[in-house]
Amino acid sequence: DMTQQKKLNGPGSAPPSCRSKCGWCNPCHPVHVPVQPGLIIRLEYYPEAWRCKCGNKLFLP
């Protein structure tokens, strides 16, 4: 159980490794991508999440 493991390892997090997360595509890097919440409001930044990127394609970590 990942939750349990995290607890044992203590607090903290790391970006995804993206190892073999882009299918056959190489190289596969972790990137920040904005997630659009509702209406676009000026000066309101989008929340960001991690995705794995290869070329122009994004993959779930």
Next chain:
Amino acid sequence: LTMLVLSPFAFSLTEEGQALMAMKSSFNNIADVLLDWDDVHNDDFCSWRGVFCDNVTLTLTVVSLNLSCLNLGGEISPAIGDLRNLQSIDLQGNKLTGQIPDEIGNCGELVHLDLSDNQLYGDIPFSVSKLKLLEFLNLKNNQLTGPIPSTLSQIPNLKTIDLARNKFIGEIPRLLYWNEVLQYLGLRGNMLTGILSPDICQLTGLWYFDVRGNNLTGTIPESIGNCTSFEIFDISYNQITGEIPYNIGFLQVATLSLQGNRLTGKIPEVIGLMQALAILDLSENLLVGPIPPILGNLSFTGKLYLHGNMLTGSIPPELGNMSKLSYLQLNDNQLVGEIPNEFGKLEHLFELNLANNRLNGSIPHNISSCTSLNQFNVHGNQLSGSIPLSFRNLESLTYLNLSANNFKGIIPVELGRIINLDTLDLSSNNFSGHVPASVGSLEHLLTLNLSRNHLDGPLSAEFGNLRSIQIIDMSFNNLSGSIPPEIGQLQNLASLILNNNDLHGKIPEQLTNCFSLSSMNFSYNNFTGVVPSSKNFTRFPADSFFGNPLLCGNWVGSICRPYLPK
């Protein structure tokens, strides 16, 4: 007619056609977009715009209705409930009003329901909970009210709930949290009350949790560290109190937004271990104590917002290790000490805001290594020294604000090379010498504020090249010479503030050509001659010209109106 209706085959076919025609009749603005919805000329409704059919149980039936972004007004007809095989309804981005009909609960095959970006009002009908196959529910950007029905928890496969930007009231139903399937819960911009339940971490499949801009109270639950599936945790702009719990360090989030609450205590050191953070926003709270140097460990973080708290101590040089940082806002705190030299390492830094602290010392020379810097604001500190010549390398700067500090020395000629500047504010310092003519080459400049310094010499004729300029404020200096007539070329100039200087000569007639000029102050100088009286000058009150003893104008006490009325 009765015979036809009783015929089972014809009945099943025409009932859907009739339902679609009933829907059409309750829409409006349909003239162009639903032209082919016409049972008289084409009864093959499967060919109508936005209607998609499929063979279900050997009968062709409507499975999908996509009328998004067609500018449709009117209402959603209850007849929608007669389209019993609908799997997808997409009416987003129209101008639909009225309520969501109860009958929508009869569309028992529905998987995807998107009514977002309309003007729907009223409650979410309870019948929605009858949609046992529903996976996607998007009602954001409407005028919906009432509580969020707890019966939404009875939809077993619901993966997305987006109710953002409506007028929902009451508490977030606790039952909603006991859903292992839910992935996306968007509730921002409503009027929800109550606390953040410790049960939220029962959402073991959720990655997006957003309650920004509601009226939630209470504390961040201690159990928050169990929400390990969350990628985005945004509870900003509520009334959350208490301290940030240590357990927050167990979150695996990319975005942690706690801003605009009433959080107290210190920034927990453990946050420095959350390297998955892309955005950390703790701004506009009541946080005290120092910025933990361990935050410098966040080497993947792009945006760090700590502004609007009561943070003390100096800025840790370790922040210079945040090599991905593009936004750093530490303004409106009580920070002391110097701006760390290490900021020069932040090659991606786009915005640096340190305004309204108690920083001293000079601007580090190597800040010019931040070649991506677009906005630099140190307003309202106790910074001293002169503007580093290396500033000329900051070619991307659009906003430069050094106002209300103790800077001295000349305004370097090289500032004129920061060609993208739209704001140059050096006001309320001790700058001296001439204003370099090169400032006139800043053709994108909108605001030039050099007021309250010790600047002398004349205003350069090159100012006439500031073709975008809207505000020029040079007040409270020692400027001499006369106003260059070239200022009259500035068609966007709205405000020309030159009071309390040593300017003399005539007010150029050309200023009457400044079409946009609505505010001016020439008072307390040594202007002579006659104030122009045509065009825009009819708008300016007499006190724009007071304190020029030899200036003649249409006010009481002017030298050309010697006779005071009784």
